Amino acid sequence: MNTTPSQVRRGEKPYVVIECPEKIPCDPCVDACIQGAISIPGSIIELPEIDYEKCTGCLLCIPKCPGLAIFVIDETPEDHSIIYIPYELLPRPKKGDKVIALDRDGKERGEVEVTKVIDSPKFDHCAIIGISLPKDLVKDIRFIKFRQ
Numbered sequence: 731m732n733t734t735p736s737q738v739r740r741g742e743k744p745y746v747v748i749e750c751p752e753k754i755p756c757d758p759c760v761d762a763c764i765q766g767a768i769s770i771p772g773s774i775i776e777l778p779e780i781d782y783e784k785c786t787g788c789l790l791c792i793p794k795c796p797g798l799a800i801f802v803i804d805e806t807p808e809d810h811s812i813i814y815i816p817y818e819l820l821p822r823p824k825k826g827d828k829v830i831a832l833d834r835d836g837k838e839r840g841e842v843e844v845t846k847v848i849d850s851p852k853f854d855h856c857a858i859i860g861i862s863l864p865k866d867l868v869k870d871i872r873f874i875k876f877r878q
Contacts, residue, residue: 735782744787744804762794793853
């Protein structure tokens with residue numbers, strides 16, 4: 731199963747990355763995807779699969795994941811990348827804020843800028859935060875924190 735699209739596709743438009751840590755009965759991402767790009771073949775406990783030809787990177791699946799395991803990556807800008815992450819904490823960061831980028835282990839990887847905040851009541855208390863970061867960190871960064 732491909733967990734990221736081809737290099738060519740990554741340069742064309744944003745794409746979703748789903749990092750489910752284990753097989754559990756869960757499928758809100760399937761219903762959230764209006765393009766039909768996310769599927770769970772076989773049993774509901776299987777891990778989601780992504781059809782990158784259908785995925786538009788629309789962000790709608792991010793706040794629907796109860797495990798906060800869905801991210802959208804945009805590698806189309808020439809000098810940086812943007813990653814959209816789920817964010818349930820308060821206070822919310824604001825566009826233009828400088829925050830600390832964290833990797834999967836919670837290790838600080840540098841300061842990044844918040845480029846977008848989407849906080850809708852339809853998202854059930856989960857905002858979508860876009861951050862601009864160096865291209866070499868796009869596969870590593872998965873969360874942020876405010877400076878102390």
